[in-house]
Amino acid sequence: MADRARPLNLGAPTLAALLLAVVIAPLLLVGWRGAGLSLGPADWAAVRFSVTQALLSAAFSTTLSIPVARALARRRFPGRLPLITLMGAPFLLPTIVAVLGLLAVFGRSGILNQTLIALGVPPVSIYGLHGVVLAHVFLNLPLATRMILQGWLAIPAERIRLAQSLGFGAHETFRHLELPMLREVLPGVALVILVICLTSFAVVLTLGGGPSATTIELAIYQAVRFEFDLSRAAGLAGVQLGIGAIAALAAWVLTRPAGFGAGLDRDLALPAPEGWRRWADGTALVAVTLFLTLPLLAVVLRGVPGLADLPASVLPAAGRSVLVALTSAVLTTLAALALALASACRRRPLIEAAATLPLATSGLVLGIGLFLLIQPFAPPMSLALPVTILVNLALSLPYLYRILLPETRALHADYGRLADSLGLTGWPRLRWLVLPRLARPLGFGAGIAAALSMGDLGVIALFAGERQATLPLVVSQLTGAYRMEAAASAALILVALSFALFWAFDAGGRRAAA
């Protein structure tokens, strides 16, 4: 390998090493400021609960998304494209907004319980482990569906036609076409969801119903804020990272390339079986549409009344957020593309780790570590913007990487040798082969990165300076000042902007691919 010219060298190993440094250096620094690592029995209870809820959330989100993705892949119906786009929305909601939206449906005075009471059935409580899992499924099922749908759409038309001419029924199609695709895509999808749920904090606490629902991140919060026990915080963050690493390893072992080979890019819908399968697909689509749109509708309805008298400061804050989001999206997409291309031809553990572990870091420990890292050299506040972008990049890159990887692998398998033999390298290879063929996942991924960067503020709280408020910060300031209605409206604007960014990139990618 070494003596052969690399077809595309985008500095992936350096990038991966840098990313790992961003994740691990802060942790070591925080641990060093404390005195070694130490964990108590309550901490281990938090670890157990975190892992349990994350496993359940990942299992349910992934399993339930398979029939939905399949129905979307093989049925054509009015509103299909809007539904696919809508799949981006829940994932982009700030957690507290998502929780309030879910409560409008499943809460004590929500639609579900109102209906049950009207029917004379005892109401159900959303608070508890099942509520946490429900919320995580709401947030992550759409993402999983989109990623799996991407896999379905990538099955070459030639294979489908071959299957048809061989007289494959639904069972054989599943075994020979769909199962190999799922074995390639599913481990990565489940991994991303598991790791993101592992670090979930506000959702778990708010819907968990009591202190038995304690996650690692809450234990870190407590250690830092009330005890200033940095060694315990670092220890907990290390455990969280370790679990993330184990999950990444498991996914890595389970993933099998589908190896469909190249096709001629002819558009051919998957066979759409009739009979009970038609009804099953319909049911899956109706159920998921209701499950996603009702809470979203509640978010919109809560936000609309206050729109007219929103404070003027929302506008510059929104501008700042959009700027951060666009910059982060471009940089993250470039970085993820470099990493996904590099690990397309052979498996590279360093890159795999660098593209997964950032998700498992504790936001608080990452923030503190970066703060300690920067403080000796410059006032941390003066670097608020670059730090925000760096953190956004590290935290959204894992999603993009998972979205791109199956596609870069296929690209390498199908066109790698042809491009090599033509001497297509460097920029021309990127311009004429990679970008056109990956336009769809790149657009989807960039949309996800942009929208994610609109939302997160946890890590940068330590760096926030005067009058630099971003939109999420304004939302939290409004809720902190009793202004729940204005906060709901500002949150609606945040969601609308995130969704608009997501839509623009996603639709742009699809148009470029068509």
Next chain:
Amino acid sequence: MLNKQILAAGLLTIAAPAMAEPPVLSVLTYDSFTSEWGPGPAVEKAFEATCACDLRFIPAGDGAALLARIQLEGAASEADIVLGLDTSLSAAASATQLFAPHGKNPNLDLPVSYADPLFLPFDWGWFAFVYDKTKVSEPPKSFEELAASDLKIVIQDPRSSTPGLGLLLWVKAAYGDRATEIWTGLADNIVTVTPGWSEAYGLFTEGEADMVLSYTTSPAYHLIAEKDDTKAAALFDEGHYMQIEVAGKLASTDQPELADKFLDFMLTDAFQSAIPQTNWMYPAVTPTTGLPAGFDAFRPAKSLLLPTDKAQSARDAALPEWLTALAR
């Protein structure tokens, strides 16, 4: 990138006026103090009118985040003053040895006596359960009545939120060794435990709970800002635990005189009159204009407050009790 920075720095130097810069006083405080709905803007304007200085707020999350931040920064902190710690955190703050004595002995309008060599109060409040009068007709008069009722409440987690910690100390101060029994009784009333005040208050306004842990002055917000008089605070016979918010001067300050001047200013009308309708707390010194309507509506007969040094040990004892009683 670097070249651009150097260029920008050069341009800024040229553009800077030849006159001397006014001294800067940096106040590290919680986020909602500095927001446009907090006291920050009014306080900054009033102080800068008299001090010939530039008052800058450094926002840092909430009260507990302030303490973590100052411990992280140590003596290297840019801040001159930390404003927004409360009485359940001040023992830990004293122990950092980062604060300098203020040397003042002001007359304060507090229902309890409070004096601390390092910290000066700027506002205070009573924790209370807030409810909607149109939905709850007979509010409980004690924790025991609350536990016996089938009212649903939302509280905050003492491990992540200062009101949550306040409630923990409230039960401990009122019931001592019976605290576990009270919490066991309350367990079936608690809908959920949120990470912070705003999540809990949001759940309450959405109708998820009958009562929420907040302050006796919360109904005044709805009365004054929303012309809504349906909210009320339940008054408990065993008394109400207090939160006193304090400010202190950092020993590492390079502006000690300006910092002293700010602490004096903090207890004058110009600062104190901004407090009630921005922080929705009682000012530490009642301004000459008096208190706004609604601030006298719910005044507990009895105030509870553990001394600073006891608050910390009480918390350490009460937290495991709380965890055990509520873990189902």
